[in-house]
Amino acid sequence: MQRGRIGLFITGLGLVVAVTLAAGPRAGLLVALGLGFGLVLEGLRFGFAGPWRQLIAERDGRGLNAQLLAIGLAAAVSFPLLAAAPGELMGAHAPVGTGMILGAFVFGAAMQLVMGCGSGTLVNAGSGNLIGLVALVGFIAGSFLGTLHLGFWLGLGSLPVISAQGFAGAQGGLWLTLAALVAVAALIAFRSAPGKRLPQRRLLWAAALIAVLAVLNLVVAGQPWGIVYGLGLWGAKLAQAGGADVAATAFWAAQGNAARLDASILTDVTSLTNIGLIAGAFLVMRWRADPGAPVAPLAWRGWAGVLVAGLVLGYSARMAFGCNVGAFFSGISTGSLHGWVWFAAALAGSVVGLKLRPLVLVPAGGGQRGAAA
Amino acid sequence: MSTAPAPRLTRPRVGLLALALVATVIAFDAVRSGLPDPFRTPPPVALGSGAAPDGAHCTAP
Numbered sequence: 001m002q003r004g005r006i007g008l009f010i011t012g013l014g015l016v017v018a019v020t021l022a023a024g025p026r027a028g029l030l031v032a033l034g035l036g037f038g039l040v041l042e043g044l045r046f047g048f049a050g051p052w053r054q055l056i057a058e059r060d061g062r063g064l065n066a067q068l069l070a071i072g073l074a075a076a077v078s079f080p081l082l083a084a085a086p087g088e089l090m091g092a093h094a095p096v097g098t099g100m101i102l103g104a105f106v107f108g109a110a111m112q113l114v115m116g117c118g119s120g121t122l123v124n125a126g127s128g129n130l131i132g133l134v135a136l137v138g139f140i141a142g143s144f145l146g147t148l149h150l151g152f153w154l155g156l157g158s159l160p161v162i163s164a165q166g167f168a169g170a171q172g173g174l175w176l177t178l179a180a181l182v183a184v185a186a187l188i189a190f191r192s193a194p195g196k197r198l199p200q201r202r203l204l205w206a207a208a209l210i211a212v213l214a215v216l217n218l219v220v221a222g223q224p225w226g227i228v229y230g231l232g233l234w235g236a237k238l239a240q241a242g243g244a245d246v247a248a249t250a251f252w253a254a255q256g257n258a259a260r261l262d263a264s265i266l267t268d269v270t271s272l273t274n275i276g277l278i279a280g281a282f283l284v285m286r287w288r289a290d291p292g293a294p295v296a297p298l299a300w301r302g303w304a305g306v307l308v309a310g311l312v313l314g315y316s317a318r319m320a321f322g323c324n325v326g327a328f329f330s331g332i333s334t335g336s337l338h339g340w341v342w343f344a345a346a347l348a349g350s351v352v353g354l355k356l357r358p359l360v361l362v363p364a365g366g367g368q369r370g371a372a373a
Numbered sequence: 374m375s376t377a378p379a380p381r382l383t384r385p386r387v388g389l390l391a392l393a394l395v396a397t398v399i400a401f402d403a404v405r406s407g408l409p410d411p412f413r414t415p416p417p418v419a420l421g422s423g424a425a426p427d428g429a430h431c432t433a434p
Contacts, residue, residue: 321431
């Protein structure tokens with residue numbers, strides 16, 4: 001057991017060294033940060049989709065309040081950093097619009113169907129959850145397809161980018177964001193069942209560690225933590241390898257995206273952290289004495305449902321300018337109004353997704369499923 | 374109702390499949406785009422580098 005764990009440590013270190021040698025020190029640092037995200041999310045069981053389900057179905061607000069704590073901690077450092085180095089760092093700011101709100105709502109529903117959000121799908125796949133792996137395949141395809149239609153969804157109308165900093169300045173925007181987080185956390189605590197209001201110590205540690213990693217991501221990459229762009233890029237590259245003329249599409253012909261499409265994915269920020277995240281979750285699963293039971297088998301219809309739901313998850317994340325990480329966590333923690341709107345729309349979508357879950361996750365041999373995760 | 378085969382896919386095996394998926398994407402990409410030039414890489418840390426962020430993010434339209 002001890003020898004195996006040393007092997008896992010060496011494997012993680014080897015991945016970081018290999019990427020550093022192949023793509024430079026920044027790439028190595030980003031894979032290391034991704035590994036950190038994977039270790040914390042899987043090791044301390046800190047998730048997004050599960051706590052939202054617990055809030056809706058069980059009036060358990062501890063997990064969501066831990067998420068808000070992590071966002072607040074990250075915001076407390078990110079706002080001053082963004083103000084101090086506007087030419088070197090950028091926030092996760094995007095416009096609020098019709099397509100964005102619709103996308104967030106659909107994403108919230110889909111993440112309850114596959115029992116994992118953007119980061120959750122990567123963690124689930126890496127930690128050996130077959131539903132997560134099937135959903136990941138759909139997610140990659142969906143986030144690529146979403147790039148092909150983004151112009152249509154943007155054309156439905158959107159506001160200009162609105163940020164807390166633009167509204168109240170850097171300091172005022174931070175206080176505004178922290179006050180809003182406290183208000184929402186208090187509301188969640190008030191609506192939760194007794195004993196299910198404040199996060200347990202495990203979640204407090206996880207929230208603090210996720211906030212530290214998110215700030216380091218901003219410092220190293222120059223941009224906040226994200227998931228979806230990298231997966232869409234993987235889909236685009238696979239489509240290109242299959243003969244599709246991806247470079248001719250509007251999204252991938254745009255200057256920055258065309259550069260990413262031409263370059264190695266080992267130069268893409270979100271791809272690097274995604275790779276590390278999956279590997280980190282795998283290492284935690286292998287580290288445990290008991291990796292856990294495999295997920296209960298589904299009927300073929302159930303697996304097809306997971307694949308389609310994963311595709312919808314990726315597509316809607318592209319419409320919504322990010323998932324729970326890029327829009328909700330990074331959007332709010334760097335001052336974007338779209339993060340708050342995403343939160344409200346995705347939470348409403350989660351209510352619908354939980355009702356649909358038994359219809360999609362059809363277990364082998366019939367029966368009902370849907371209480372898990 | 375038809376069902377999927379009984380799972381011999383343990384968690385370690387599924388985790389390895391996920392890593393294999395990532396490795397496949399990297400391999401396809403390496404063949405098509407090549408590997409990055411390790412001597413032309415950005416500074417290790419963006420903060421203090423003096424360079425504008427040029428990575429792409431989910432929030433980019």
